[in-house]
Amino acid sequence: MSETDFDERQFWDRRADAWERRADSLDAFSSAYGVSVMDALGVERGERVLDVGCGPGTTVVELATRVGPDGEVVGVDISPAMVAAATRRAAAAGVRNVRFVVGDAQTDVVGRDFDGAYSRFGVMFFADPVAAFANIGRSLRAGGRLACAVWGPLADNPWMFVPTLAAGPVLKAELAIPAPGQPGPFSLAERERVMTVLNEAGFDDITVERVEGSRLIATTGAANDVTTLLEVGPLGEAYEAADNRTRQAAIDAVLVAIEPYRDGDDFRLPGTALKITGCRP
Numbered sequence: 001m002s003e004t005d006f007d008e009r010q011f012w013d014r015r016a017d018a019w020e021r022r023a024d025s026l027d028a029f030s031s032a033y034g035v036s037v038m039d040a041l042g043v044e045r046g047e048r049v050l051d052v053g054c055g056p057g058t059t060v061v062e063l064a065t066r067v068g069p070d071g072e073v074v075g076v077d078i079s080p081a082m083v084a085a086a087t088r089r090a091a092a093a094g095v096r097n098v099r100f101v102v103g104d105a106q107t108d109v110v111g112r113d114f115d116g117a118y119s120r121f122g123v124m125f126f127a128d129p130v131a132a133f134a135n136i137g138r139s140l141r142a143g144g145r146l147a148c149a150v151w152g153p154l155a156d157n158p159w160m161f162v163p164t165l166a167a168g169p170v171l172k173a174e175l176a177i178p179a180p181g182q183p184g185p186f187s188l189a190e191r192e193r194v195m196t197v198l199n200e201a202g203f204d205d206i207t208v209e210r211v212e213g214s215r216l217i218a219t220t221g222a223a224n225d226v227t228t229l230l231e232v233g234p235l236g237e238a239y240e241a242a243d244n245r246t247r248q249a250a251i252d253a254v255l256v257a258i259e260p261y262r263d264g265d266d267f268r269l270p271g272t273a274l275k276i277t278g279c280r281p
Contacts, residue, residue, distance in 0.1 A: 008078060008125065009078050009079055009080075012077070012078060012079035012081070012082055013079045013080060013081040013082075014237065015232070015236055015237075016056070016079055016081030016082045016084075016085055017081070018231040018232055018236055018240070019055055019056050019082065019085065019232055020056045020085035020088075020089075021231075022228045022231055022232050023055075023056040023057075023058055023085075023089065024058075025225070025228045026058075026228070026232060027058040029159075029213075029215050029216075029271075030120055030121065030149075032211075032213035032214075033120070033121075033149045033211050033213055033271075033273040033275070034059060034120035034121075034149055036149075036211050036275055037118070037120065037147045037148060037149045037211075037275050037276075037277075038059070038062065038063065038066070038118060038120075038147070040147045040275060040277050041116050041118050041145055041146075041147035041277070042116075042145065043063060043066040043067055043071075043115075043116060043118075044067075044115075045066075045067060045068040045070065045071060046067065046068060046070040046071045047067050047071050047115035047116060048067070048071060048072045048073075048074070048111075048113070048114045048115050048116075049063050049067060049071070049072070049073050049074070049114060049115060049116045049117070049118055050073075050074050050076065050110065050111065050114045050116070050117040050118070050136070050139055050140075051063055051073060051074065051075040051076070051117075051118050051119065051122075052076055052105045052117060052118070052119040052122050052123055052136060052148070053076070053077055053078075053105065053119050053120075053121070053122015053123060053125075054075030054076060054077050054082070054083075054086050054100070054122065055077060055082050055085075055086065055122065056082060056085040056086055056089060057075060057085060057086025057087070057088075057089040057090055057100075058089065059075075059118065059120050060073050060075040060086055060089075060090060060095075060098050060100075061089060061090055061093050061095050061098075063118060064090070064095045064097050064098050065095075067097065068097075069096075069097055070097075071097060072097050072098070072099070073097065073098045073099075074098070074099055074100070074101060074110060074111055074114070075098065075099075075100045075101070076100070076101045076102075076103050076105055076108075076110045077100070077102065077103075077122075078102070078103065078104050078105075079102070080102045083100045083101070083102050086100050087100050105122075105123075105126075105132060105135065105136055106126050106127070106128060106131055106132035106135060107131070107132075107135060108135075109135075109138075109139070110139060111139055112138075112139060112141075113140075113141040113144075114139050114140050114141065114144055115140075115141060115144055115145070116140070116144060116145045116146070116147070117136050117139065117140060117144070117145070117146045117147075117148075118146075118147055118148065119148035119149070120148070120149050121149055121150065121151065121185075121273075122148070123148050123150060123188070124150050124151065124183070124184065124185055124186070124187045124188050125183045125184065125187070126183060126187075127183055129187070129188065129197045129201075130197050130200045130201050131201075132201075133146075133197060133198055133201035133202075133203065134200075134201040134202055136201075137201055137202050137203060137280050140280040141280070142280060142281065143279065143280065143281075144279070144280045145277065145278070145279055145280075146198075146203060146276070146277060146278040146279070146280070147275070147276065147277045148276050149211070149273045149274070149275060149276070150187075150188040150189065150194070150273060150274050150276065151185050151186055151188075151189060151271075151272075151273055151274075152186075152189050152210060152272035152273055152274050153186065153189045153190070153272070154177070154185075154186050154189070156270070156271075156272035157270070157271050157272060158261065158269045158270050158271070159214070159215035159229075159269035159270065159271045160185070160229075160233060160234075160271070162254075162257050162258060162261070162269060163226065163229045163230065163233065163254045163257065163258070164233060164234055164235055165257070166250075166253045166254045166256070166257035166258075167230055167235055167239070167250040167251075167253055167254050168235060168238075169253075170246065170249050170250040170253050171235055171238040171239055171242055171246065171250050172238070173235050173238035175234070181193065185234075188274070188276075189274070191208045191274065194206075194208050194274065194276055195208060198276070198278050202280070202281070203278035203279060203280065203281075204278065204279050204280075204281050205277070205278060205279040206276070206277070206278045207275075207276070207277045207278075208274055208275070208276050209274065209275045210272055210273075210274060210275075211272070211273045211274070211275045212270070212271075212272055213270075213271050213272075213273065214268045214269060214270050214271055215229070215268070215269040215271055216266055216267070216268055217258065217266060217267040217268075217269065218265075218266050219265050219266050219267070222255060222267070223251050223255070226251050226254045226255060226258075227247075227251060229254070230247075230250060230251070230254070235250075
């Protein structure tokens with residue numbers, strides 16, 4: 001394992017507790033994008049599907065329902081703590097046609113002859129995306145399908161940058177936007193880059209489509225919804241390290257910043273993802 005991989009694994013291990021606690025809230029938001037991508041994958045009963053970057057396991061459970069008891073879903077994540085969280089979620093849901101692997105989808109062999117590979121915001125952090133997608137492609141049978149969701153351009157995702165810019169100074173967090181093409185939430189935000197990466201990785205029949213959604217923040221539970229954004233977003237570690245007074249000040253700053261996004265009694269912050277599909281020849 002390289003030093004970079006080790007650092008990434010440690011980072012996601014540190015964030016796993018917050019992601020597990022906030023998994024249902026995250027799922028409510030992300031499903032607007034993830035369900036469209038899962039539908040595009042076209043999972044059928046009895047198939048074997050790989051979930052790349054499975055996190056706390058919400059998508060694995062949904063995929064397991066779609067493939068049915070005669071199918072199988074394998075969730076892979078670089079973080080042992082995330083895999084442990086996903087294992088607990090699957091057990092609590094009574095799902096038995098799943099298994100989980102701690103591994104780096106960029107380099108590790110997690111299985112062969114899968115009918116499909118799926119990812120909901122789990123493929124933007126590869127140091128070498130061409131190598132990573134080529135490795136994922138090798139896990140598929142001939143004709144196997146790929147479908148994943150990645151975030152679109154930062155400017156099209158106020159749900160992330162508005163709270164981050166508002167709370168960052170309060171939490172005294174150092175914010176650094178990765179350079180274009182570098183690992184991070186927006187590393188695959190441009191259609192041309194996605195097409196280049198997947199072509200070089202050996203995929204055919206590539207499509208890239210925009211999927212529009214929004215992050216609803218209900219007035220009645222706004223503080224809790226904002227806390228979710230801060231805990232699982234780029235300010236998660238700074239928020240966790242802050243005292244209660246500073247945390248509340250950060251929440252208050254975000255509530256002021258999102259006022260222009262008021263929609264009736266609630267707030268609705270737009271978000272844009274890309275739905276990517278491809279096929280192994």
